[in-house]
Amino acid sequence: xxxxxxxxxxxxxxxxxxxxxxxxxxxxxxxxxxxxxxxxxxxxxxxxxxxxxxxxxxxxxxxxxxxxxxxxxxxxxxxxxxxxxxxxxxxxxxxxxxxxxxxxxxxxxxxxxxxxxxxxxxxxxxxxxxxxxxxxxxxxxxxxxxxxxxxxxxxxxxxxxxxxxxxxxxxxxxxxxxxxxxxxxxxxxxxxxxxxxxxxxxxxxxxxxxxxxxxxxxxxxxxxxxxxxxxxxxxxxxxxxxxxxxxxxxxxxxxxxxxxxxxxxxxxxxxxxxxxxxxxxxxxxx
Amino acid sequence: xxxxxxxxxxxxxxxxxxxxxxxxxxxxxxxxxxxxxxxxxxxxxxxxxxxxxxxxxxxxxxxxxxxxxxxxxxxxxxxxxxxxxxxxxxxxxxxxxxxxxxxxxxxxxxxxxxxxxxxxxxxxxxxxxxxxxxxxxxxxxxxxxxxxxxxxxxxxxxxxxxxxxxxxxxxxxxxxxxxxxxxxxxxxxxxxxxxxxxxxxxxxxxxxxxxxxxxxxxxxxxxxxxxxxxxxxxxxxxxxxxxxxxxxxxxxxxxxxxxxx
Numbered sequence: 001x002x003x004x005x006x007x008x009x010x011x012x013x014x015x016x017x018x019x020x021x022x023x024x025x026x027x028x029x030x031x032x033x034x035x036x037x038x039x040x041x042x043x044x045x046x047x048x049x050x051x052x053x054x055x056x057x058x059x060x061x062x063x064x065x066x067x068x069x070x071x072x073x074x075x076x077x078x079x080x081x082x083x084x085x086x087x088x089x090x091x092x093x094x095x096x097x098x099x100x101x102x103x104x105x106x107x108x109x110x111x112x113x114x115x116x117x118x119x120x121x122x123x124x125x126x127x128x129x130x131x132x133x134x135x136x137x138x139x140x141x142x143x144x145x146x147x148x149x150x151x152x153x154x155x156x157x158x159x160x161x162x163x164x165x166x167x168x169x170x171x172x173x174x175x176x177x178x179x180x181x182x183x184x185x186x187x188x189x190x191x192x193x194x195x196x197x198x199x200x201x202x203x204x205x206x207x208x209x210x211x212x213x214x215x216x217x218x219x220x221x222x223x224x225x226x227x228x229x230x231x232x233x234x235x236x237x238x239x240x241x242x243x244x245x246x247x248x249x250x251x252x253x254x255x256x257x258x259x260x261x262x263x264x265x266x267x268x269x270x271x272x273x274x275x276x277x278x279x280x281x282x283x284x285x286x
Numbered sequence: 287x288x289x290x291x292x293x294x295x296x297x298x299x300x301x302x303x304x305x306x307x308x309x310x311x312x313x314x315x316x317x318x319x320x321x322x323x324x325x326x327x328x329x330x331x332x333x334x335x336x337x338x339x340x341x342x343x344x345x346x347x348x349x350x351x352x353x354x355x356x357x358x359x360x361x362x363x364x365x366x367x368x369x370x371x372x373x374x375x376x377x378x379x380x381x382x383x384x385x386x387x388x389x390x391x392x393x394x395x396x397x398x399x400x401x402x403x404x405x406x407x408x409x410x411x412x413x414x415x416x417x418x419x420x421x422x423x424x425x426x427x428x429x430x431x432x433x434x435x436x437x438x439x440x441x442x443x444x445x446x447x448x449x450x451x452x453x454x455x456x457x458x459x460x461x462x463x464x465x466x467x468x469x470x471x472x473x474x475x476x477x478x479x480x481x482x483x484x485x486x487x488x489x490x491x492x493x494x495x496x497x498x499x500x501x502x503x504x505x506x507x508x509x510x511x512x513x514x515x516x517x518x519x520x521x522x523x524x525x526x527x528x529x530x531x532x533x534x535x536x537x538x539x540x541x542x543x544x545x546x547x
Contacts, residue, residue: 062401064409145388153384156306160347160378161398161446162370168401251307 040267047245048238051174054166061164066172073176077138077236078183085184088133089191097121097196098203101212105205113207114215117193122224123283126189127181128276131235134181135268139243142173143264146247147257155248170244178236185232223286231279235272242268293359294320295454295492296344301353303336303343312351313339317518319511321454326480327494328503330538331513337496338381340513341456344494345378358453374402377452381459383443385431391438392418392427395445402450413449420485421445421475437468444475454492455479461502473502480507500527500538512538 058066097117104110146169149155158165197212246264296319303314313336321327331337342348343355346362355362357376365373385394395417396410403410418424421441431439440460447455460476461469475483482490497503500510510521514534521527527535 062404064404064406065397065400149387152387153380153382154386156342156347157380157384157386160342160345160380161401161450162374163398163401 043249044241044245047249048241051166051170051241054164055171055174058164058167061167066167069172070175073172074179077134077177077180081134081137081184082187084133084137085130085188086191088129089188090195092125092129092188092192093195094199096125097192098199101196101200101207102203102205105207110207113212114219117216118219118224121192122189122220122228124276126192127185127228127232127235128272130181130185130188130232131239131272132269134177134184134236135239135265135272138177138180139239139268140261140265142240142243143247143261144257146244147252147260148254150248151252151254151257165248169248173244174237174240177240178233181236182229182232185228227279227282231275234275238271238275239268242271294322295358296321297356299354301343301355302351303339304348304351306339306342306348309351313516314513314518315516317353319518319520321492321494323492324480324490325492326508327511328500328508329494329496329511329513329518330500331496331498332534333498335513336516337513338458340518341458341494341496345376345456346373347378374450375453377447377450377455379443379447379455379457379460381462382436383431383439385439385442385446387431390428390430391423391434391442394431394442395449398446399449416485417445417449436463437465440464448486451487454494457493457495459496459498461497469502498538500535
């Protein structure tokens with residue numbers, strides 16, 4: 001237990017880089033930035049592996065404590081965001097789907113509707129938008145909560161009481177966010193497709209609801225469902241890892257928390273875009 | 287007396303202690319110290335002398351930078367998950383409590399017990415209620431730490447450490463920031479623990495506390511040590527402390543400057 005966090009601590013606290021003198025030239029500056037970037041990648045990778053290890057190894061440990069915390073995190077990263085996602089689904093439907101349906105109808109390309117909707121909403125916009133919204137609403141809270149707990153010595157207190165901080169603080173957040181983003185993405189996609197049709201209907205597009213949904217269903221393959229699940233769970237896992245890593249895995253003072261929160265959200269966005277790019281490649285290959 | 291009873295509960299040999307926040311900085315070195323069952327040690331020192339780091343190391347929360355630390359006769363060098371039960375025989379109370387701010391006082395106290403024994407809140411409720419009653423915390427059970435005065439937070443932290451029924455309790459500056467009434471209560475309660483508290487099984491508990499003021503700890507049965515200039519100097523009992531010529535000991539025994547308004 002003591003080793004878990006310790007491994008992650010040493011990675012980005014390597015004094016050579018953190019305490020290097022101020023850059024004297026652009027090459028020094030870029031070199032230092034590159035080293036810090038590589039160290040962050042290494043730290044995040046180690047932290048992700050440690051967390052995965054704890055999830056697998058401590059599956060049966062303290063279930064009566066951890067399971068309620070997982071449910072709590074699912075509620076926070078999922079159920080509590082439903083009203084916001086309802087609003088976003090309406091917006092996405094009206095602004096993107098409705099206009100696309102209307103535009104395709106005008107040029108007589110309505111037969112491409114299904115595949116267009118699947119590519120735009122199911123594969124791309126739905127998962128990415130859901131991930132970014134959860135990152136903003138819940139990921140930021142993770143960094144601040146964990147950073148404050150770290151700065152106030154709560155992590156040391158957990159270790160003193162024989163409670164693994166990764167198991168108690170990180171695992172529920174990772175599982176909660178992964179399941180939360182998956183569920184919210186499904187909700188967002190369905191909401192956007194329905195509200196999009198409503199918008200198109202208001203514009204007198206000659207398309208029955210039956211035809212509209214039939215085209216979409218026919219454009220969806222099993223791979224879309226599988227990759228959607230994998231992609232959204234990956235978003236949730238890695239957003240939680242990035243935000244928890246910055247909040248917990250480094251010794252912090254209270255005044256550092258806001259700075260770390262900004263860094264974590266920035267890196268969270270980068271991670272989301274990278275995962276999205278990876279899945280585009282997977283779609284293209286498949 | 288059996289062989290096990292002769293083994294010191296806590297034993298340090300040539301130990302070097304690194305700072306918790308910066309492992310490259312040595313705060314105490316060359317520590318040779320052993321604590322036998324039933325003893326009550328007061329480790330005194332000025333601010334930033336390394337008392338907290340020494341105590342955290344003694345609890346097995348840090349590894350020595352050099353030397354060996356034994357708890358209950360077992361070397362802690364390779365303490366890991368498998369030895370967790372052994373380490374939980376040591377209780378630790380942080381200065382200021384370091385309670386979990388998201389949980390209520392009752393949940394704070396229950397958490398270690400629930401996690402260790404995989405209990406639901408309801409299953410742990412009775413033990414928690416008894417302990418809260420003993421420490422006069424029942425009215426604050428459902429309040430979060432941020433809404434409780436520091437005096438009571440310290441008591442809640444003590445309750446949280448006692449819920450696992452440790453054999454040795456380490457307290458980091460337990461009187462810091464306490465009002466006179468709470469300070470007196472704390473001293474009495476710790477003495478009761480050392481003798482064996484009736485409502486906690488009656489087993490005598492070994493205690494180690496740190497202090498930056500020696501006067502409240504005056505008691506012939508306590509052992510004293512001084513942390514100064516990176517060295518741990520055992521002083522002996524209270525009589526030896528009073529006779530000690532060390533300037534820091536005199537400072538720690540000095541009457542505070544009276545202020546008048």
